Amino acid sequence: MADTLLSVKDLVVEFPQRRGLLRALDQISFDIKRGEILGVVGESGAGKSLTGASIIGLLEPPGRVSGGTIELDGQRIDNLSTAEMRKIRGRKIGMVFQDPLTSLNPIFTIAEQLIETIQTHLKLSDKEARKQAIKLLDDVGIPAASQRIDDYPHQFSGGMRQRVVIALALAGEPELIIADEPTTALDVSVQAQIIDVLKNTCKEHGAAVMLVTHDMGVIAETCDRVAVMYAGRLAEIGPVREVIKHPKHPYTIGLMGSIPSLAHQVERLVQIPGSMPRLDAIPEGCAFNPRCNRVFDRCRTERPDLIAVEENLAACWLHAKEAGA
Amino acid sequence: MSQQPLLKVDNLTRRFDVSKPWLNRMIEREPKQILTAVNQVSFEVEKGKSFALVGESGSGKSTIAKMVVNLLNPSSGHIYFDGQELSQAKGAAFKSLRRRVQMIFQDPFASLNPRWRVGDIIAEPIYAFGLESDKLKVQKTVERLLSTVGLTGRDRYKFPHEFSGGQRQRIAIARALSANPEFLVCDEPTSALDVSVQAQILNLMQDLQDEFNLTYLFISHDMSVVKHMADTIGVLYLGGLVEVNDSQQLFNQPVHPYTRMLLDAIPDHEMTGRRRTPVTGEIPNPINPPSGCPFHPRCQYANDRCKQEVPRSKAVMNSTVACFAAEEGRF
Numbered sequence: 001m002a003d004t005l006l007s008v009k010d011l012v013v014e015f016p017q018r019r020g021l022l023r024a025l026d027q028i029s030f031d032i033k034r035g036e037i038l039g040v041v042g043e044s045g046a047g048k049s050l051t052g053a054s055i056i057g058l059l060e061p062p063g064r065v066s067g068g069t070i071e072l073d074g075q076r077i078d079n080l081s082t083a084e085m086r087k088i089r090g091r092k093i094g095m096v097f098q099d100p101l102t103s104l105n106p107i108f109t110i111a112e113q114l115i116e117t118i119q120t121h122l123k124l125s126d127k128e129a130r131k132q133a134i135k136l137l138d139d140v141g142i143p144a145a146s147q148r149i150d151d152y153p154h155q156f157s158g159g160m161r162q163r164v165v166i167a168l169a170l171a172g173e174p175e176l177i178i179a180d181e182p183t184t185a186l187d188v189s190v191q192a193q194i195i196d197v198l199k200n201t202c203k204e205h206g207a208a209v210m211l212v213t214h215d216m217g218v219i220a221e222t223c224d225r226v227a228v229m230y231a232g233r234l235a236e237i238g239p240v241r242e243v244i245k246h247p248k249h250p251y252t253i254g255l256m257g258s259i260p261s262l263a264h265q266v267e268r269l270v271q272i273p274g275s276m277p278r279l280d281a282i283p284e285g286c287a288f289n290p291r292c293n294r295v296f297d298r299c300r301t302e303r304p305d306l307i308a309v310e311e312n313l314a315a316c317w318l319h320a321k322e323a324g325a
Numbered sequence: 326m327s328q329q330p331l332l333k334v335d336n337l338t339r340r341f342d343v344s345k346p347w348l349n350r351m352i353e354r355e356p357k358q359i360l361t362a363v364n365q366v367s368f369e370v371e372k373g374k375s376f377a378l379v380g381e382s383g384s385g386k387s388t389i390a391k392m393v394v395n396l397l398n399p400s401s402g403h404i405y406f407d408g409q410e411l412s413q414a415k416g417a418a419f420k421s422l423r424r425r426v427q428m429i430f431q432d433p434f435a436s437l438n439p440r441w442r443v444g445d446i447i448a449e450p451i452y453a454f455g456l457e458s459d460k461l462k463v464q465k466t467v468e469r470l471l472s473t474v475g476l477t478g479r480d481r482y483k484f485p486h487e488f489s490g491g492q493r494q495r496i497a498i499a500r501a502l503s504a505n506p507e508f509l510v511c512d513e514p515t516s517a518l519d520v521s522v523q524a525q526i527l528n529l530m531q532d533l534q535d536e537f538n539l540t541y542l543f544i545s546h547d548m549s550v551v552k553h554m555a556d557t558i559g560v561l562y563l564g565g566l567v568e569v570n571d572s573q574q575l576f577n578q579p580v581h582p583y584t585r586m587l588l589d590a591i592p593d594h595e596m597t598g599r600r601r602t603p604v605t606g607e608i609p610n611p612i613n614p615p616s617g618c619p620f621h622p623r624c625q626y627a628n629d630r631c632k633q634e635v636p637r638s639k640a641v642m643n644s645t646v647a648c649f650a651a652e653e654g655r656f
Contacts, residue, residue, distance in 0.1 A: 189590045
């Protein structure tokens with residue numbers, strides 16, 4: 001497919017431990033098309049952030065990619081040297097982190113940080129770079145951008161800072177932006193603003209987004225497709241409406257039911273018994289099998305691959321039976 | 326509503342002095358800076374019910390919670406628990422009030438002492454309030470409490486780090502229950518947890534409420550959680566209560582413009598196709614709040630009166646609202 005921007009195949013990330021290897025990501029495969037917004041959800045420890053970090057090459061040692069491939073624009077990027085990866089990071093893949101306070105340098109003005117980033121990636125004179133910086137700040141909705149550009153990060157509020165971080169991520173005109181929980185540190189009313197900014201500016205700049213979050217509301221508002229992760233594996237992936245309205249994997253069904261509803265009153269929330277297994281104690285077969293209410297023999301022995309069910313792909317044996325396999 | 330409310334909060338105000346040190350103030354000739362975190366808040370909670378406070382960060386939710394459990398003293402105003410004023414109670418009467426009101430904190434990673442075994446953590450209130458001194462009986466109680474919150478009796482030998490976030494919050498709940506309380510103040514009990522774990526904890530809290538006839542003061546910024554848990558909701562903005570109403574009513578017919586804005590801001594995770602109007606502006610600096618109604622700079626209905634006078638809570642359109650626009654029917 002010509003319009004596939006990022007292609008991740010059978011990605012495995014491992015952390016060597018004193019007692020053997022800890023497999024944190026286990027055969028993750030997905031694609032992101034140009035200009036598409038892919039959401040990645042899951043509980044903490046499911047491997048969402050790790051997936052983002054391995055794509056942009058910011059895995060913390062001793063973590064390492066030990067299997068599979070990551071291709072950007074048809075070019076493999078998982079085996080590049082540090083110097084080569086640096087050229088891609090910022091230029092082709094931008095990053096927005098969770099906490100806007102720690103991702104900006106407190107001792108430089110916004111102008112200095114933005115202009116430095118722009119000039120690292122694009123050949124522009126100081127004057128042009130400044131003009132570009134003001135335009136970026138304008139795009140992300142910072143009022144009076146030409147005056148505020150010389151302020152320091154502490155002079156901005158949390159929501160405004162996150163807008164600056166988005167502007168920074170867009171500075172190198174990347175084709176893909178990885179946003180790791182961009183709204184988690186913000187208040188509800190500001191959250192909605194930032195979601196809109198992220199969605200609209202990325203569309204205008206033609207950048208695809210991989211949005212990592214645990215907030216289903218954010219996913220529903222923003223994404224075209226969504227991937228659900230569980231215990232370092234992909235449980236389900238599909239168009240956002242399908243995954244939310246007609247989830248196919250029992251884990252996704254439980255996850256959806258556990259969110260308190262605004263539309264109708266329920267007496268009790270759906271509850272998935274137990275908790276996600278530790279990475280060193282993932283059960284044999286399907287990782288979800290001890291908590292699943294529709295478990296059968298095959299789930300305990302064989303690990304399911306992603307199986308196409310209607311418009312979704314779900315890693316669940318229930319659907320293999322229906323397909324007659 | 327002839328029954329006496331279990332908790333009555335009357336005109337509660339808390340100010341914090343956030344000035345620079347005296348010498349700096351003298352040299353820079355700056356006046357004292359006072360932050361009003363909670364401003365004349367009044368509400369009542371009936372026995373066996375859940376009252377929720379919602380608002381953005383900095384709106385004074387947690388400050389109210391801390392005053393209700395007497396971790397902070399009010400600057401002015403009164404808190405009555407079961408008819409007795411909290412700040413006036415002394416000695417044994419105070420200790421008894423203190424036992425009947427317990428708190429569950431937001432972060433279960435910070436609220437449990439990492440050097441204590443779970444059994445000791447849960448037994449602490451039993452010894453502190455002198456409920457039981459026989460070691461074997463205390464041990465039995467601890468084991469019973471652990472199974473009540475969905476853990477096993479053997480877990481009392483473990484340390485907090487051996488548990489996940491949701492399990493730790495269960496331990497915190499067991500500790501609060503060990504004092505036999507009637508009233509639980511829950512300050513964002515699930516906001517540090519994943520949604521699937523949140524569902525487990527919310528279900529547990531509902532079961533406990535039914536079992537022990539508990540009354541909750543529930544604090545959260547998550548509107549969908551609040552709707553699920555609360556009978557009555559109070560909306561806070563910049564330290565003041567802008568609207569109080571029955572949970573159903575508040576969601577069906579929000580009156581105050583701020584409540585409407587908050588409800589509009591909730592992402593539509595069920596994809597019902599609900600239209601979302603974008604929120605404008607941010608919460609102002611509480612050290613230097615706007616004149617008149619604190620919400621007027623962000624309010625589309627604001628007029629000159631809103632900029633000058635401070636609205637008081639009044640019953641308007643089946644709700645209790647502090648808003649001139651609602652009073653005058655300017656919508």
